[in-house]
Amino acid sequence: MAKMAKPRKAKRTKSAAKKLSKRAAVVSAMEEEEEEELTLGDENIISASEDEGASDDERKHIKLLEAISCLGGKKRKKLTERSEASTQVSEFSVNAEGEGEKVKLSDLLGKMEKTPKNLNKTKKQLKDLEKKSDTLELPLSRQEKEKIQREVAYVKTSTEVSRWESVVTQNRNAEQLVFPLIQEPSGPKRIEQVVSGWKAQTPLEQEIFSLLHCNLQPTHDPVLTPVEEASLKAMSLEEAKIRRAELQKARALQSYYEAKAKRERKIKSKKYHKVQSKAKRKEFLKKFEDLCKTDPQAALEEFKKMELLRMEERMSLKHQNSGKWAKSKVIMGKYDLVARKAMQEQLEMNKDLTQKLVVPSEDEEQEQEEPKALPDFVNDPEPVGDPANPWMRGQLSAEALGPEVSHEVERPTEQFPERKEEEEEEEPENEEEALLREFEQKRRLRQSEDKGFEPVVSEEQEDPVDEAENREAEEELSEKGEKDDEDGLAEFKNLFNRLVEPVILETGEEQGDEGLEEGLVRIHSLDDTELLANDHEASLVEPVPSDTSNMEASACPPSKNSKKVKVIDPSEVLTKQAKVIKVPHAPMMVEDEEDLDEQTTIIKEAFAGDDVVSDFLKDKRKLEEDSMPKVVDLTLPGWGEWGGVGLKPSRFKRRKFRIKPAPLPPRKDQKLPAVIISEKRNAALAAHQVCQLPFPFTKPEQFERTICSPVGNTWNTHNVMRKLTAPKVVTQMGAIIEPIAKDDFIKDKNPSKPQPNLQLTKDSSLAKTAPPGHKRRKK
């Protein structure tokens, strides 16, 4: 058998190999175009050479003879010989020089000398090809080619598609699918997410955008603008401190001045005001003159201001006796000297104002001068932009000081408005008092620095690891010892850490204690849970139902309670029975064996006529018999059985034609003598029952199991009910549900080449190198 099988196998393998080679050829044709071109070229060349080779035998012979003749003498120049008639005759063909020689394939590669390695290789290949005298195979028929192509395409596409499998199965198995599949992350979005698709369209928007751009206002993470950052960099700590002190002083001065001004304004005496204004005017003029000498620029500005006032005065009719008051004064002026005076004063004022060199009026002057006492920025409103950064409040060029310092500065600014109000309410004080207060404030500030920092720092230092890091950093800092302030800060930090550590430790201990205490109550085993249940019951009985009572309950033995609740203890009952029972009404007895006889006699007396039990048993037997399947007797009388009395079909025949039905399953009431249970099926209910198992289920129990837990809210808590009735697919209203994108779900973007293709290429290479004899023999 084995021997016989061998050749057959070989044949099969050959044919398989051939097939493979064919396929391989096609595949290779598909896969590698370059190679294909090359091989096609080779084939052409080979065929050409073969055609030539067949006709040149004679010429070869002649050449050989010539060569032999040349052997003896010197190398003579070979005479070109015209052997072929055609070359002479033909007008169209052109004669090449080395026509007689056979052209080698490798000669064609003469121009490719630049790449010597490849050249050698290809030369070798070509030589191999030349050696092959085998005929070329017929190209595959179109159908076969297409078949193979289809196969390859199938493999390709199947690999492509199979990459989706996990996604598909996942989606299929998902309890709920929410479309669109990729949801935008909930919560606050970054500005650029919102803005990315949106473009400023209206001129207002564009303006705002351009403004933001030119200020380099950060759209997200708006801590500091670059300008601010630069300004922060420009200032050191010392400078900042000095600046702060300046600011403080300025503010104090301002408030003081304000108070003073307010007080003065409230003075009703006209004389006082007149004197004041005169003095001021004089002073002002004096100053102006001084200014003209010292600082002509400032003087010029001042002058400009005055000029502006003058212009305004000239434009208005304020002091020209055209107002209501002035008109009344004109009428009164005839008789009243005071009124006339006032009128004149007015006119004089007008004159003064409209003159080239004017003195500003009392009120206006005050308004003007007030701001002068302070630098402008003090009164500027705080920019709303960033409340967190105190440095943004004054338009100072300040340096970054780190968070602590910034907080330091924050405090006083917070306190300021209050103080202002206080001062407004208070009576004006003299300078000494103001100074005193200033000092006090400084002291307070320092205190607040000492105290108020704890929460800030504690926020930063959450865990000891960070602390350690901080300490290291501080050490480094101290080593460097660059600035006193920094050192001070480090010291302060150290101090603080020392303060904080014990607190942390304490809290940790507390926690540990708590854990231990709670650990005692923890439940580990089933018994414990039972205990807990008992506790629960106990707590229910107790007037105070609370979780804390659980612990106390667990301390006391729980078994008492649980047993008390249970059924009556027979032994107890028995002992009680021994005592006299004081049942006020008709007593009751439990049936005993001894009493049975009496009872039966009584019953027998009572129901002598009807025997209930036997009737019932009879009924039951009858029912059973009715329900039993009946034997069908199909015997017919045959020969010798037709006529006569008392003739019966033979026993053999009767047995043969009696059909015994299959016995029914045992009745439900088989072992219950006093019960008849109907065996009828409930056909009405069957209409509502599931009579065929749905697809994946193989056993009815499995299906029953899945539908046995109720769904409605009568039997479930609300949350569970909602979970049970959750829809399989949820779609967002108005959202576009796009097909699944490949990039989102298939992670590897450049998969390795599919395996089957590689195999095929291997096969093709095998086919190429296969010995030539094979195929021919087969054909």
Next chain:
Amino acid sequence: MAAAEETAFGRTHVEEKKKIPRRYWATTAEQKDGEGKNGALQKEDSTKKIREAWWKKKLEKKKKKKAKKSVLEKKDPFPGQAPIPVERVKKFVRGDVDKVTSGVQGKLKKILKRSQAVSTLAQEQAARHDLLLPEDAGFLEGDEDEDTCTIAQDDIADAVDITSGAKYFNLNLSQFGPYRLDYSRAGRHLLLGGRRGHVSCIEWQSKALISEINVMEAVNDVKWLHNEAMFAVAQKKWLYVYDSKGVELHCIRKFNDVLRMEFLPYHFLLATASSSGFLQYLDVSVGKEVTAIGTKMGRLGVMTQNPHNAVIHLGHPNGTVSLWSPNQKEALVKMLCHRGAVRSLTVDKTGMYMVTSGLDRKLKVYDLRAFKPLQSYFLPAGAACLSLSQRGLLCASMGDVVQVYRDVWGTSVKKPYMAHRVRGAVAGLAFCPFEDVLGVGHAEGFTSMIVPGAGEANFDGMALNPYASLRQRQEWEVKTLLEKVQPDLIGLDPSMLGTVDRATWQQKHQERVQALGFDPLAHEKFKPRRRKKGRSSSGAVEKRKRKVAHEDQRDVIRHTVAANLSKEQERKKRSKAKLKAGVERCALKRFQK
């Protein structure tokens, strides 16, 4: 640009502090370029961003799960949810799973697992929310050497608070004979029906009389319908329906000589038992008779329902108790309970136990799951009326004495829990739902007794709310009507609906044949076509028949041959494999060539 965005999005929550905050100006210039080049691509970009963010979120979640918590982090001393006592969970167990899931694979396994997970969750949650039912049932405890049954009702009424004490009262109605009674399902209303025609509705807690009529006829039984708005009265001849004001709504002539009635609340069925031996079902929601079953058991004076499965239990003079559903013309079960006639019977709330009393002066407790007697007591007087409370207290009346027993089916009880003597012979007994009250209707009127521990302390406000407002009652009526259960579903096992119909194919087929009137799958006999021109001679017809027969036979043969062949081949293969294996095993095989 995309890369920059990626990094921006890649920032995690935690890392944010440590990193130097990125500034928008780092990207603005590039962004501008991007805007200039391809404004159309922006949208794509945004969606891409979202997708990337989504992916990252997913990955982060995974990472977070994996990430170990630092040692010094404060640990939750009680991780996870609070444990639930096993006992409480057991209360809500539904079905057994482990049997089913063993040896199952693939999709089915997934489905089973999921369903199991959901059911366990439901179970757990239900057990958790059981905490919200904190009320405990009351009980009566005597002093040492004092029997609880000796404690008089007056003493109890004095001892308890005023409102509870007011629940013990007597109605002296001596004129219109022994009273039947019925409490509404919520327990607020009481319906009294005197033998001599007196019918009255009372809101018994406030003792407000809603209506009072005399039907001028003998009244056999009274019953509330689904709510307090209507009640049915079984009068001498017909069955009547009145509303709570006492206005006669219907006289149902189809139901005559009714002796006892039961209302099945979930099915909206009024079951009546008549003296002529008919058990009839009236669908109250549509007013139609569902079925009328002739029991052929004589006068049906004893009747009760099984609240668990809505099966009607009838007691008969021959000592049997029969169980009925409207779907079957014969009794589902017949059990011989007493030597004498059955006087009274009652079934407990869970449908597990039935208590019967007979003329043989016995009180028997049956397990309805196995139809086996559990306990048998002998009462010297024999119980005329029986009733079971929601908590399983049994009350039995012997003449004018009412006795209450506790836990009749657990252990054999030797003495009553409570006892009380009323003025006249007891005709009707009923425990008030959700109250520790027993109503006794007797010849001299009505007595309301206090029985501590009788009623269910925790009522389900969604199902039956004693304190429901008018609006709630209306809503409830609509809801229950919508959830009405069809009478088809009444059977011994109410969970049968959840089972697959495993009837054999034959049985199903028989039903189908019955319904269709013919057998759709019956094999048709070949009938040769009648041909003309003498070709339908008997010989030719026979030939044709033969042909068909042969063809059929051949088919059969072909099938069998094919089957045999395949079998043979398989056998050969197996033997070959065996042989091969045997050869390989041979030690000398290596020397063979």
